[in-house]
Amino acid sequence: MSSTIIEIQSLSKKYKDADFFSVDDLSLSVKKGEIFGLLGPNGAGKTTLISMLCGLIKPTSGSFTIDGLSYKNDAKAIKKIIGVVPQEYALYPTLTAYENLMYFGSMYGLKGKDLKQRINDSLDFLGLLKFADKQIETFSGGMKRRVNLIAGLLHEPAVLFLDEPTVGVDVQSRNVIIDYLKQINQRGTTIIYTSHHLAEAQDLCSTIAIIDTGKVIIKGAPGEIIDVTHNAHSLEDVFLSLTGNELRDE
Template sequence: MTDDAVITIEGLSKRYDGFTAVDDVSLEIKRGEIFGLLGPNGAGKSTIISILCCLLEPTAGRVTIDGFDVEKNTTDIKKIIGVVPQEISLYYTLTARENLAFYAKIYGLSGKAMKDRIETLLDMVGLTDRADDRLEGYSGGMKRRINIAVALLHNPGILFLDEPSTGVDPQSRKRIYDTIRDLNQQGMTVLLTTHQMEDAEKLCHRIAIVDKGKLIALDTLDGLLKMVGETDIIQVTAKEITPEAVDVIQRIENVQKVSVDEDSMTIQLVQGRELLAGIIKALTASGTKVESIQIKEPDLETLFLHLTGTKLRK
């Protein structure tokens, strides 16, 4: 464990009746950073979060949070973490203020301290003007913002968010992003899971890409994109992409990698613009029915395709 690591995961695995949800994952999360677990649904992200929250026991490996072991020191850990689950965990027939008061009492808050904390959090998530409305009239994004406020009632040093932007409107997404950045600037360590590229690109200092339970890459955004290299990405949408078409494209000089996923082909190459006309001609000659073609800069989606051979599934 390095000196600046607040969370250390060593050889973590979780198996259910022969199915491996998390497979020998090791990583460290630095104190004061926003760290993202990026991957498709079913990649193992929520399982990792559940183990960190002491809700699941690992099959193998060791996890420590601020020096506490998740299997031995669950009470200590729960005092220093806040958790925003993927599913909204609120009472819809109560108002936002009533929900916050209910959970505040569970955390042992009362009186003026409770009232002041609730007002601070309502202001933080931008819902002071709707505080006395029942949650049944809230949008999905507003409910998630109150869920974040609940997780912050006891002023934790570490915040876990499982898919924080799922099902939220653009206004709420921006507010959630601003809240996460503000909390981080105040010194809070944030770990979020997401399958949304935007979450990872706009928020995270470092990103761990996970798929099928395995950690397949970990770095800053710039570091991850350098794995693709100084190349162009050509994205082809087409029907009837045959193995012969893939073989023809792979034989073109400067083409580095070709990946096919259902009705799309991603071509990684040098001098993509100069070779574009020849690629279209080769695809058409092979019988591929090209519907659209575009050149794009490498991003996390193309990196995931580069590393796994498949798109980042929703």
């Protein structure tokens, strides 16, 4: 049985002047080596939960550990073992792909031949090596998305947080990104993945948790939660059955 890498206990977050909790007494565990899908409608609490786990915002109450490290006592140590790939591109447009990755690698204390080798290997796998010396502002959305992904993985994190990694990309870019994620997962990185692309999540994730109103409403392997949901034939059926058809415009 895999050991637990993320343990969340009764975690809550209420923003100042808010009428309700964005994350409400949520408990959840993630096993080492999983690709864990965190799904939910707009406003469900996904971004708030991930922001707390990444150390960007403080919980109102509750606790969590990542690889045995407590956020209360080991916040700096946690930041060294996690990678974060946001939905927005965290890249400098006037720098080249190579310059961006050298900069982000150095932020994690990487340098010399090791860093250059990691950059070249990653660019090569994702079909970008021939564009290494081109400025990011000349890249397509799919190319930027791939460089963004490499930037979050250069330090080989134990846990990778991924927000909508294939949003707005072409089919070819999407396929190479998914292959890359599967490869780094096989090397040992646990992936926490959020997306509105439910067919992709069903195919990619070993475990799914659907959250709504700041609470976990179902958790399990994709096939299991489809089987236990009445009249469901896909993850999308489960999602709509549990969260409803009402629009969630924010």
